[in-house]
Amino acid sequence: MSRPPRIPLSGPQLLLYKLRTGGLGWLSQRLREEWHLPRTATGQALYRGARALGRAVSWSPRAGISDRDDLLYAFYDLSVAPVTFDFLWFLAGAELERRRRDLRAVHVAIVPGRYDGLRRETPEYEARISPAARRSRIAAMLVPACAFLPTLSGITVASSREQAAQLVDRAGAVFPQRYEPALPRYPGPQEPLRAAREEGARIGVLRARDQDSRVIDEWLGCFRTGHGAMPGAGIRDIARVSGFW
Numbered sequence: 001m002s003r004p005p006r007i008p009l010s011g012p013q014l015l016l017y018k019l020r021t022g023g024l025g026w027l028s029q030r031l032r033e034e035w036h037l038p039r040t041a042t043g044q045a046l047y048r049g050a051r052a053l054g055r056a057v058s059w060s061p062r063a064g065i066s067d068r069d070d071l072l073y074a075f076y077d078l079s080v081a082p083v084t085f086d087f088l089w090f091l092a093g094a095e096l097e098r099r100r101r102d103l104r105a106v107h108v109a110i111v112p113g114r115y116d117g118l119r120r121e122t123p124e125y126e127a128r129i130s131p132a133a134r135r136s137r138i139a140a141m142l143v144p145a146c147a148f149l150p151t152l153s154g155i156t157v158a159s160s161r162e163q164a165a166q167l168v169d170r171a172g173a174v175f176p177q178r179y180e181p182a183l184p185r186y187p188g189p190q191e192p193l194r195a196a197r198e199e200g201a202r203i204g205v206l207r208a209r210d211q212d213s214r215v216i217d218e219w220l221g222c223f224r225t226g227h228g229a230m231p232g233a234g235i236r237d238i239a240r241v242s243g244f245w
Contacts, residue, residue, distance in 0.1 A: 105153035
């Protein structure tokens, strides 16, 4: 039995492999994607240069001045980030960045992706979890999860990438660093783990709300006293109170 061809990980070898397997159709699609969403170092450098030039030409006395200098704006961009509980790693990373910059609070912004408001997934993933199901998680999972962030000042679920870009322009500090909707980044769990490894940071920064903790304590207390489960308070009820059902 012959082995399947090995796919190169990066560099010119990967480009040649893509051209052999995808042809000019792949190249045309990739160039369109690079125009709308630069991913190569060259494309990102050109974009940042054009943005800097545009800001210099349109300079005003208020340019670069933010009335939100005590906030960290954390942008969760669904063009590159999953709609899963990995969002909690993002919140932890944002809180560590807030502490690093000595800011007062975090404002979370959820940015719609370019493909039905999401990122493009593999056909296998799409078949298992539809875009509609993933979009429903924004209100059912991501927004409630923000309550675990003790320094949360507010949440914006952007209606468009243009709205997110306006928010970036008005924000003082942003997370991930140098974030722009045209150059989305997803730090993932790597950022908090790096901070723990290299800076000795404590990454257990998320906390349940007091009222939710009390419900859990009361429910567990029923088992400790031998009275059985609290009437009407099962796992489903506690999950609903915590905002995750």
